[in-house]
Amino acid sequence: MLDINLIRKEPEVVRQAIINRGNDPTPVDEILALDTQRREILARSERLRATRNAVSKEIGRMRDEAEREAKKAEMRRVGDEIAMLEAELAKIEAQLGELTAALPNLADPRVPVGPDETHNVLLRVVEGALPKPDFPPKPHWEIGEQLGIIDFERGVKLSGSRFYVLNGWGARLQRGLIAWMLDLRLRQGYEERYLPFMVKAQTLFAAGQLPKFRDNLYHDAEEDFWMVPTAEVPLTNLHGNEILDADDLPRLYTAYTPCFRREKMSAGRDVRGIKRGHQFDKVEMYAFTKPEESDHYLEKMREDAEATLKELGLTYRVKLLCTGDLGFASRITYDLEVWSPGVGEWLEVSSVSNVGDFQARRANIKFRREKGAKPEFVHTLNGSGLGLPRTMIAVLENYQQADGSVVVPEVLRPYVGTDVIRQAHA
RNA sequence: GGAAAGGUGGCCGAGUGGUUUAAGGCGGCGGUCUUGAAAACCGCUGUGGCGCUUAGCGUCACCGUGAGUUCGAAUCUCACCCUUUCCGCCA
Numbered sequence: 114m115l116d117i118n119l120i121r122k123e124p125e126v127v128r129q130a131i132i133n134r135g136n137d138p139t140p141v142d143e144i145l146a147l148d149t150q151r152r153e154i155l156a157r158s159e160r161l162r163a164t165r166n167a168v169s170k171e172i173g174r175m176r177d178e179a180e181r182e183a184k185k186a187e188m189r190r191v192g193d194e195i196a197m198l199e200a201e202l203a204k205i206e207a208q209l210g211e212l213t214a215a216l217p218n219l220a221d222p223r224v225p226v227g228p229d230e231t232h233n234v235l236l237r238v239v240e241g242a243l244p245k246p247d248f249p250p251k252p253h254w255e256i257g258e259q260l261g262i263i264d265f266e267r268g269v270k271l272s273g274s275r276f277y278v279l280n281g282w283g284a285r286l287q288r289g290l291i292a293w294m295l296d297l298r299l300r301q302g303y304e305e306r307y308l309p310f311m312v313k314a315q316t317l318f319a320a321g322q323l324p325k326f327r328d329n330l331y332h333d334a335e336e337d338f339w340m341v342p343t344a345e346v347p348l349t350n351l352h353g354n355e356i357l358d359a360d361d362l363p364r365l366y367t368a369y370t371p372c373f374r375r376e377k378m379s380a381g382r383d384v385r386g387i388k389r390g391h392q393f394d395k396v397e398m399y400a401f402t403k404p405e406e407s408d409h410y411l412e413k414m415r416e417d418a419e420a421t422l423k424e425l426g427l428t429y430r431v432k433l434l435c436t437g438d439l440g441f442a443s444r445i446t447y448d449l450e451v452w453s454p455g456v457g458e459w460l461e462v463s464s465v466s467n468v469g470d471f472q473a474r475r476a477n478i479k480f481r482r483e484k485g486a487k488p489e490f491v492h493t494l495n496g497s498g499l500g501l502p503r504t505m506i507a508v509l510e511n512y513q514q515a516d517g518s519v520v521v522p523e524v525l526r527p528y529v530g531t532d533v534i535r536q537a538h539a
Numbered sequence: 540g541g542a543a544a545g546g547u548g549g550c551c552g553a554g555u556g557g558u559u560u561a562a563g564g565c566g567g568c569g570g571u572c573u574u575g576a577a578a579a580c581c582g583c584u585g586u587g588g589c590g591c592u593u594a595g596c597g598u599c600a601c602c603g604u605g606a607g608u609u610c611g612a613a614u615c616u617c618a619c620c621c622u623u624u625c626c627g628c629c630a
Contacts (some may be wrong), residue, residue, distance in 0.1 A: 147568090155589055159599045166599090169611040173557035181610090188610040484568065490587080 114474040115216050118285045120144055125274035130219040133436040140212045147209045151202065158198035165191050181242060193254045214318070215325060218471040220436045221445035227435030233448070234433045239419070241428040241452075243511055252455035252511040254386040257283065259517050261537035263387065269490040275376070281537035283528070284523070286393065287505055289528030291369050294421060295395040300368035301417045303398060308347040311338040319476035320349040321442035321468075329378045331391075343479045344397035352401060353476040356488045362480055363402040363410060367498065370395065387502040388460065394501035398495040401478065404470065407492035411467040413446045414496040418463040421499055424524050427507055428452040430459060444469045450501065455510035460503040465496035 123147060133165040143198050159293045171190070175181040201420055225234050257263025262283025268276035279287055295305055309375035314332075317323040317339055322330065341347060348366055357364070369515040372395050383389035398417060400410045415431070422429045434446040450459035470490035473479070479488035512520045526532055531539070 122568085152589065159589070162599060163597095165610075169609095170557070172610055185610045192610075299604085 114213060114471060115219065116470075116474070117144075117213065120213075121148065127216075127219065130501065133220060134439065135215060135448050136219055137226055140216060144209060144212050144216075147205050148213070151205050151209060154198050154202050154205065158195050158202065159196070160193050161195050165195070168282050170172060178276045181425060200363040205216065205350075207424065208315065211324075214475075217439075218444050218469060220275065220439055221467070223433075224439060224445050225433065228437040228475065230438045231437075232435040233438055234435065236431040236433055236447075238430040239423070240430065241422070241511070242426040243428075246454060246513070246515075248515045250454040250510055250513060253506045254476065256338075256509050256513050256517070256519060257387075260519065260534060262286070262534065272391075274384065276392065277387055277390070281539075282531065283532040283537065285529050285531075286508070286525070286534065287501055289291045289521075289525045290501060290504060290508070290531075291394060291396060293525055293528045294498060295367060295369055297424070298396065298398060298417070299420060302419070303365040303367035303417075306348070306351070306366050308341075308344060308368050308370055310341050310370055310373075312341055312347055312350070313337050314339060316350045316353075317346055319353055320346040320472055321475060322346060325441060329375050331373045341370055341372050343495075344368040344370040344395065345374050345399060348397065348399040348495070349472050349476055349478075349493060352478045352491075355478060357478070357480040357491065359403065359482050361478055363400050363406060365410075366399045368397050368399070370397070386456070386506065387504060390502060396498050397435065398465075398494075398496040398502075401473075401491045402494065404471045404489070407469065407494060410494055411445065411447075411465065414494055414498075415449075415465045418449055418465055418496055418498050421504075422451055422462070425504075425522050426509055426510065427460075440464070440466060442466075442471050444467050444471070449499075451507040453503075453507045453510045455513070456506065460506060462499045462503045462507070463497040466494060468493045 115127065119200075120141060123207070124141055128141050129143065131138040168184055168188055172181055172184050175184070223374040225232060227233070252264065254265070258265070260283070262280050264278040264280055267278045271278070297307060314323055314337055319331065322342060326342075329340055332338060346368075348368060351366070352364070372393050374391060374393075376389060376391060379389060387393075398414050400407075400414065402410050416483070419429070419431070429449055429451045432448045433452065434443075434448060439446055446464055446466040448461055449463040449465070451462050452461050452470075469492050472493045478491050480491050481488050508522060508525075509519055512522060514520060514533075517535075521529050521532055521534060
């Protein structure tokens, strides 16, 4: 949610920012018009309320019955007028809310302007420590099926396309990755949380997922339960409607959750393998900071995510997203992409964003600089650390051997329980 | 799922239609006193919106949420949500 005061004061800036994202800026003008109307009507109805409050108090003290009835009749008319104005106000506020809720966040000035992902800026490539394979690398779906650790057929039998079953060492590899990543986050200073995987609609709104991305979410038909598309959603709301002490900031969190996405927007893309499913696992990083510190923690989160890939010895690259590819709530985003030789692709495994006060406004998360000071909105940041299926793909494809086995990365061995995977079961 | 009780400021807690402008207490902040501290005493104490002559002032809203009754609602009515206890079911 953008600050209405910013829209009032700098409509040109907001308009241009929306255009830079490739969106239509006309809602800005509608918002300004509605905002003016709102304030006019509000002033009128509040003057009437003030009158009614005062007169009602007098009525309570009046002894003369006739005079009393006269005043009551008069206030009845005032009441009717207030009701009329407020009905109008409610309509305007609903429209205003809808329009402002649909506006994306403003991009940071450092974000390059561009129409789509082709204009993202490659910042650098970091070579991993692993030797290049001296044989033609296979894609993970072949590795997985040959080892018997990924069962696509039974996944489809259970749930349809884009589902799979992990067997034996495959399941343990994923579990090991999750546990190792969480421990790495703890060493990096994040606190772990175990969160609800189903949340209320309001929780999704505060994180910026609703109303805009309704089509990409799963929800219960009968109750107000929505499956989380990312841990970012419950983490954002962890401190919803709270005023934090400045001493409590920053708050750094990490959480593992499954993520559920309908992938309606990506129908037909990446149908092969485990790259894009309706259900996937992710370890997330999240931060609540003072406004002036959020950029510092953006860099920390990016470094922390990068450390994951470095410790796995993988080759990756860092991109700065352009305005056209930026997420709805984000001001600035780094993407980390890991090289995977089997599919011959750079796979997006992490997205690290500074959201500024965009989610804090929606979720009403504030802090007080000192006792008695006026509460201010915090800044929030989120980053994947990392997405599991794609990290699994990268591990399987980068650590595959000529004989079809997969060596377990050294850091994962204590977590997985073996040095090398030769078959599904020991 | 059934029954009962309940939801009031940072916390406890009073409040069954109009001097409630939400009592009182605790906590917190400031002050008096003190060598210092404690005690005692005095003062202050939430969030948001709108307006203005903007260190402030005025006004409106907020007592779980939403509707309703009324000139006037924390208080009355209805629906819903949540909490606690008991019963049932269950990992």
